[in-house]
Amino acid sequence: MLPTITVNDEKCKEPISCRKCLLICPTHVLGLGTDVGPQKFREIDPSHFIVRAVRFDKCSGCMDCVNVCPQNAIRVSFSGGDAR
Amino acid sequence: MCDWCEKYGDGYERWYFNPANYARRLYKIRKEETEASGAEANPQAAGGMAFVGRDFLEARERGDTAEVERIKQQIEGAMWLTHFGQVITLEEALKITDIMYPISLITCACRRSMEGLPDDENFTCMGMGAGMYKWERWPDTYRGGVHFLTPDEAKEVLTKLNKRGLVHSIYTFGTPYLAGLCNCDYPDCAAIRTAIDLEIKILWKGHYVAKIDPELCNGCASCVHRCQFRALSFVPNRNKAYIDQLQCFGCGLCATECDQEAITLVERASLPALANVW
Ligand code: SF4
Ligand code: SF4
Ligand code: SF4
Ligand code: SF4
Numbered sequence: 001m002l003p004t005i006t007v008n009d010e011k012c013k014e015p016i017s018c019r020k021c022l023l024i025c026p027t028h029v030l031g032l033g034t035d036v037g038p039q040k041f042r043e044i045d046p047s048h049f050i051v052r053a054v055r056f057d058k059c060s061g062c063m064d065c066v067n068v069c070p071q072n073a074i075r076v077s078f079s080g081g082d083a084r
Numbered sequence: 085m086c087d088w089c090e091k092y093g094d095g096y097e098r099w100y101f102n103p104a105n106y107a108r109r110l111y112k113i114r115k116e117e118t119e120a121s122g123a124e125a126n127p128q129a130a131g132g133m134a135f136v137g138r139d140f141l142e143a144r145e146r147g148d149t150a151e152v153e154r155i156k157q158q159i160e161g162a163m164w165l166t167h168f169g170q171v172i173t174l175e176e177a178l179k180i181t182d183i184m185y186p187i188s189l190i191t192c193a194c195r196r197s198m199e200g201l202p203d204d205e206n207f208t209c210m211g212m213g214a215g216m217y218k219w220e221r222w223p224d225t226y227r228g229g230v231h232f233l234t235p236d237e238a239k240e241v242l243t244k245l246n247k248r249g250l251v252h253s254i255y256t257f258g259t260p261y262l263a264g265l266c267n268c269d270y271p272d273c274a275a276i277r278t279a280i281d282l283e284i285k286i287l288w289k290g291h292y293v294a295k296i297d298p299e300l301c302n303g304c305a306s307c308v309h310r311c312q313f314r315a316l317s318f319v320p321n322r323n324k325a326y327i328d329q330l331q332c333f334g335c336g337l338c339a340t341e342c343d344q345e346a347i348t349l350v351e352r353a354s355l356p357a358l359a360n361v362w
Contacts, residue, residue, distance in 0.1 A: 002141055019200030028271045031197045034224075043223045054197075055271070057141045057281065 003061060004077045005053035009035070011073035016049045021065040021074060027058040030065060085353065086291065086362065088170065092260040098291060100172065100254045100262055106184040108214040110261035136282060144282075156284050163286050169255040169266065169275050171290035173336040173349065174242060177252040177265060181238040184212045184262070188219070189241060191228040198272040203228025208245060210238065210265035215257070242267070251276065251312050251335045253287060270312040280313060288362045290334035292349035294327050300346035301325055307338040307347065329358065 007030075012018070015032055022030050031054040034044050051074075053059065059076065066074045088099040096102040104110075136159060143151035172180070181187060191206040206228065211219070219226045233241065242252065245267040253275070255264035270276045275287035294315075303323035308316055315331040316338055318324075327338070327347075339347040353359050 002138070002145055016200055022198065022200050028198055032200055033197065038222060039224065040221050041223065043227065055277065055281070057144075058271075 001078055003053075003056055003059045004075075005029070005056050005059065006075045007051045007053070008071075008073040008075075009050050011071040012051055012069075013071070014046050014049070015051045016046050018070070020068045020070065021051060024064045024068045026062060026064065027055070027060060029053050029055045029059045031055070085359075086170075086288070088260065088288075098176070099260065100170070100176070100180060101183065103183050105260045105262045106213050107261075110258065111214040111263075136278070136284065140282070160285055165259055167255060167257055168259070168286050168288065169253040169264070170288040171251060171253045171333045171335050173290065173292060173334070174246045174252060174340060175336075176290075177242050177254075178239050180254065180265065181235045181242070185235075186216050187212045187233045187235065187238045187265075188216045189231040189233055189238075190219075190226055192266070193225070194268070194274045195272050196227065197274075207231070208250065208267045210241075210267070211263060212265060213261070213263045215263055246337065246340060249310055249312075249337060251333075251337060253290075268312070276312055285362070287333075289332075289352070290336075291352050292334035292336065293329050293332050293352050293355060293358055294334065294336065294338055294347055295329065295350050296325055296327055297346045297348065298322075298324055300344050301342075302344055302346075304344070306343075307341045310337040310341050312337070329355070330361065 019032075022032070030051055032049050033052055033054075034048045035050050036044060036048050061076060061078055063076060066076055086099070092099040092102060092105055094102050094104060099105060136155070140152065140155045143155065188211050189207050190209045190211045191203050192201070192209040195201045195206055195208070211230070216230065219230045246252070250267035250269055253266050253268060254262055255266060257263040266273070268276050270280060278284050279287045301324045305318050305325065307325050308318050310316070312335070313331060313333040315328045315333065317326050319326045334349065334352060336349050339349055352361070
């Protein structure tokens with residue numbers, strides 16, 4: 001069964017320095033992306049990084065990511081709900 | 085024959101031994117394409133490390149094989165024009181360092197995405213060719229900077245990464261322009277993961293298939309952890325390693341670890357059932 005996994009970007013401010021959910025997930029479901037396109041001559045500011053469940057086909061529903069997140073930013077649902 | 089050798093080999097034994105595929109003139113094509121496609125070309129765009137959307141996974145879950153096949157072909161078709169890879173052996177990777185120039189050691193975009201790996205721990209990727217001279221235009225793609233290497237230094241790095249257990253593969257950036265020599269592992273490499281978990285061919289199998297000589301294998305099992313492709317296992321009752329040749333990607337990592345020389349790489353083309361399995 002496929003889960004719906006959402007991350008609240010307002011709560012997860014600097015995932016590149018936190019990355020707790022990335023490291024705890026037993027099946028490496030979560031990954032970092034950015035909410036801006038490529039920028040010439042500029043490094044993307046850490047505040048533009050976001051966490052997404054890029055490999056949610058491998059989510060077991062263990063909830064470790066939900067529990068480890070210090071910002072309470074992650075929701076994992078197996079009963080439908082909001083699209084990711 | 086491998087499609088890419090047929091199309092772009094131009095008489096060379098492999099398409100990635102053909103120097104024309106590293107030539108600067110191809111880089112220009114790539115640049116226009118990349119800029120035309122805008123934000124999507126950013127390897128780190130949200131979710132960009134995964135090549136598939138929910139529609140594919142849902143179709144797979146409900147067993148809609150026609151829809152799965154349709155989406156799969158659509159993704160593969162697009163990727164084969166722009167950015168895909170093929171597994172190569174350490175020997176082949178070493179040979180490539182004498183064909184293309186410049187060679188640079190850069191941070192890995194996949195591991196940055198999937199592990200959030202700090203730059204100083206993440207120098208496992210190699211960029212090459214004309215595009216590298218312009219790396220400063222894209223500081224984010226090259227987070228952590230760029231170390232230009234001599235061919236000898238590149239060989240040393242590749243050998244070390246092989247020892248660590250990483251798979252070598254060569255990538256196009258605007259096919260057939262070859263500009264990436266990646267050193268990957270499952271599950272954080274987007275291409276290996278997509279090939280293995282979703283059976284979408286963003287990474288092609290290599291030109292070899294590994295084979296175990298049961299006479300020489302002493303059952304030490306030290307090769308078993310080397311396989312990133314679920315092709316290698318261990319048969320306790322026979323006390324021998326086992327390779328599923330239909331699943332083998334031909335990376336050769338198992339062979340470089342076996343001190344009994346029990347594993348050899350045979351040409352894929354020499355095996356009738358596998359000659360066209362990529
Ligand atoms: S654990 Fe929470 S705050 Fe930390 S990166 Fe993950 S989602 Fe963001
Ligand atoms: S619920 Fe468990 S398996 Fe699913 S994403 Fe979170 S940590 Fe990973
Ligand atoms: S490393 Fe060589 S000898 Fe040891 S199990 Fe593997 S094939 Fe056999
Ligand atoms: S069996 Fe050996 S050569 Fe084949 S994919 Fe696994 S490690 Fe690579």
